[in-house]
Amino acid sequence: MLSRRSAFKAAAGIAATATMGVATGAQAADKVVKVGMDLSLTGADSESAIRTGNGAILAFEEANKYKEVPGIMFDAVKFDDGTATAGQYDPAQAATNARKMVSDKNYIAALGPQMSGAGKAMSPILSEGNLAIITPSSTNPDITDPKFAAQYRPKGKAIYFRTVTTDAYQGPNMANYMAKTVGIKSVYLLDDSGAYGVGICDSFERRCKELGVTVMGRDRLDPKAADYSAVLTKIKSLNPDLLYYGGVGQAGVKLAKQAYEIVPKMVKAGGDGILGTEMLKGVGFPAVDGWYATNASPHKDEGDKQIKEFSDKFRARFKDSPDDYTLTMYVAARAIIETVKVLVANGKPVNRDTVRDGLQAVRMTQSLIGPVEFDENGDLKNKVISVFKITKDPSKPLDSIDDQYKYMGIAPMS
Numbered sequence: 404m405l406s407r408r409s410a411f412k413a414a415a416g417i418a419a420t421a422t423m424g425v426a427t428g429a430q431a432a433d434k435v436v437k438v439g440m441d442l443s444l445t446g447a448d449s450e451s452a453i454r455t456g457n458g459a460i461l462a463f464e465e466a467n468k469y470k471e472v473p474g475i476m477f478d479a480v481k482f483d484d485g486t487a488t489a490g491q492y493d494p495a496q497a498a499t500n501a502r503k504m505v506s507d508k509n510y511i512a513a514l515g516p517q518m519s520g521a522g523k524a525m526s527p528i529l530s531e532g533n534l535a536i537i538t539p540s541s542t543n544p545d546i547t548d549p550k551f552a553a554q555y556r557p558k559g560k561a562i563y564f565r566t567v568t569t570d571a572y573q574g575p576n577m578a579n580y581m582a583k584t585v586g587i588k589s590v591y592l593l594d595d596s597g598a599y600g601v602g603i604c605d606s607f608e609r610r611c612k613e614l615g616v617t618v619m620g621r622d623r624l625d626p627k628a629a630d631y632s633a634v635l636t637k638i639k640s641l642n643p644d645l646l647y648y649g650g651v652g653q654a655g656v657k658l659a660k661q662a663y664e665i666v667p668k669m670v671k672a673g674g675d676g677i678l679g680t681e682m683l684k685g686v687g688f689p690a691v692d693g694w695y696a697t698n699a700s701p702h703k704d705e706g707d708k709q710i711k712e713f714s715d716k717f718r719a720r721f722k723d724s725p726d727d728y729t730l731t732m733y734v735a736a737r738a739i740i741e742t743v744k745v746l747v748a749n750g751k752p753v754n755r756d757t758v759r760d761g762l763q764a765v766r767m768t769q770s771l772i773g774p775v776e777f778d779e780n781g782d783l784k785n786k787v788i789s790v791f792k793i794t795k796d797p798s799k800p801l802d803s804i805d806d807q808y809k810y811m812g813i814a815p816m817s
Contacts, residue, residue, distance in 0.1 A: 433476045436753060438463070438739060439504040441515035441525065441536075443492040445485030447653035451679050451728070452517060455539055456481065457721050458729035459514050462736035464720075472744045475753065479514070479736075484521045490627060491653045497521035498528060505532030511758045512536065512739045514732065518651065519543030519599040526555040526563050535759040537564040537739065539732035540675065542699045543602040544569040547780040561781035564762055566731040566738070566772065567699040568786045570599070573674055574606030574649075576788040576814035577697045582614045583815055585695075587644035587670060589617040593634065593658065595626045595650025595676075603674045604649035610817060619643045626654040635665040644670060651676035656685035663690035675699055675728075678791060683802045694793045695811075698727050701772050702789040702810055713771055724805065727789070734770045738762060788814040 440459055442452035463477040482504070484497035497516055504510045505528060513529065513536040516522050522541040529536055545551050546563050556562055581587045590611055594600040604621065611618055619641045622634045631654075638646060646669050648658055655677040662671060663686075672695035682691050705711045713733070717725045725733075742761035746753050767775040776784045790811040799806030 433474055434753070435476045435478050435509075436511045436743070437507065437509045438477060438479045438736075439482055439500070439510050439513035439515075439536075440479050441482045441484050441497060441500050441513060441521065443485040443517050443521070444481070444483040445487060446489060446491040447656075447681065448491055448517060448651060449485065450681065452485070454723070454726055455517060455728050455732045457717070457723075458539070458725065458732035459736040461717060461720055462733050462740065466740045471740060472747050475743055475747060477740070482515075484516055484518075491651060492516070492518040492521045494520050494524035498524040501525040501528040505529065505534055508755070510534060511743070511753060511755050512762070514539070514735055514739075516541055518597070519546065519602065520597045522546050522563065523555065523598050527557055530556040530558045530560075530562050532755070533558060533560065533562065533759055534755050535562045535564060535762050537566060537735035537762070539566050539735050540699070540728045541565070541599070542567055542570045542573055542675070543598045544571040544606075545598075545602065547782050549780055560759065561763060561777075561779065562759060564735075564738075564777050564781040565783050566735045566775060567728075568783055568788065569699070570603040570606050570674070572786045572817070573697050573699045573788050574603045574608075575610035575817040577672065577674070577695075577790065578607050578610035578614060578616070579815040579817060580790055580811075581645055581647075581670075581672060581695075582611070582616050585645075585670060587616065589619050589643040590645040590647050591619045591638045591641060591643040592621040592647050592649065594621070594623055594648070595654040596623050597626070597650060599674075599676060600648075600650030602649075603676075604647070607647055607649065617643075624650065624654045624658065626650070628654075629657065631658055631661050632665060635661055638669075639666050646671045648673040648677065652679065652681035652685065656681060659686040659694065660690050670695075672696065678808070679726075680802060680804055682793070683804065683807055688795050688801055691793050692795050696791050696793075696808075697814065698789040698791065700727055700731050700789065701785065701787040701813075702727055702791075703730065703771065704810070709771060726804065730771045734767070734772050734775060737770065738765050738767060738775060741765060741767060786816065790814050
């Protein structure tokens with residue numbers, strides 16, 4: 404099983420992005436095109452950011468090394484949307500990053516962000532500049548929902564593409580799994596007040612009600628707060644079968660620790676925001692044991708020859724293992740590369756307008772995550788949700804996601 408988050412030892416890869424085009428041998432006649440890469444490199448999700456970003460670095464380094472696009476060199480430039488004040492992603496910083504990209508016409512596309520809150524802040528700005536972005540991990544459905552087009556894509560065209568599916572599937576499909584596979588009959592929900600956490604809880608809750616699962620209550624956590632014992636004590640008195648958390652690591656780590664103290668026997672689950680080393684290192688065993696989590700993409704292990712070859716290359720370059728969102732980021736970068744390749748082959752200019760239109764029409768049948776095709780709103784047509792469970796293997800390193808997260812299968816579709 405591919406691991407899902409990295410340690411800081413991969414940071415050297417991220418640092419290389421600012422001069423990638425020059426560093427990998429651009430010739431005087433080559434046109435250097437910029438691709439912005441927005442990640443949460445500061446705060447609670449920084450380890451995930453490093454691992455995810457390195458997937459794009461590998462893709463662009465390969466394209467430059469082998470001169471895949473004649474006359475074109477790619478320069479991936481990092482942007483950090485995390486701040487020390489927020490302790491995680493900061494929507495205001497994400498908006499600033501988007502404005503910087505849009506103001507420089509050398510940016511033909513962007514990658515990221517990790518987080519939906521950042522995506523909501525960036526999307527209208529990128530729309531105004533017609534700068535397409537592909538996210539490997541942000542899953543809030545509102546950003547690409549045509550009902551909210553006036554808010555998130557005011558210029559009309561889709562500019563927010565995804566190599567993951569959305570929480571319109573991640574939440575409901577996990578509700579299906581909890582009800583039909585685990586057998587839960589009642590649930591209490593907590594979210595961390597962020598766009599992702601609120602959205603995935605909303606969709607999980609709606610599907611639970613459709614399935615006849617009793618929703619016993621819902622509360623919102625302050626991710627900066629230290630003590631969640633009051634709400635957990637209330638949940639204990641209600642005794643639901645399941646505690647479901649929608650959110651990311653800043654609140655998730657503290658919640659998991661305290662939930663073990665107050666409701667140790669209760670089934671606990673969340674989305675992809677708690678799928679990572681942050682949980683293993685920050686919570687530790689036995690408190691983290693038994694938590695379920697989802698991933699908004701197909702899971703591929705190294706029994707697949709193509710995945711094995713990619714993993715070997717990734718380890719050689721970064722001295723670490725890739726995760727599922729490393730794959731979705733790599734594939735996102737490959738989509739940009741393939742789009743530019745087609746433009747050059749057809750004698751068309753390479754700019755943000757032609758790249759946006761090319762991404763809308765892209766068809767990748769042999770990617771690491773299976774077929775990649777975007778619908779008219781930018782959403783990935785593949786809607787697979789993968790389920791994992793933290794299951795302690797004492798014979799292996801306890802902070803190893805490869806060894807401590809067990810792949811349970813695909814969540815049933817709604």
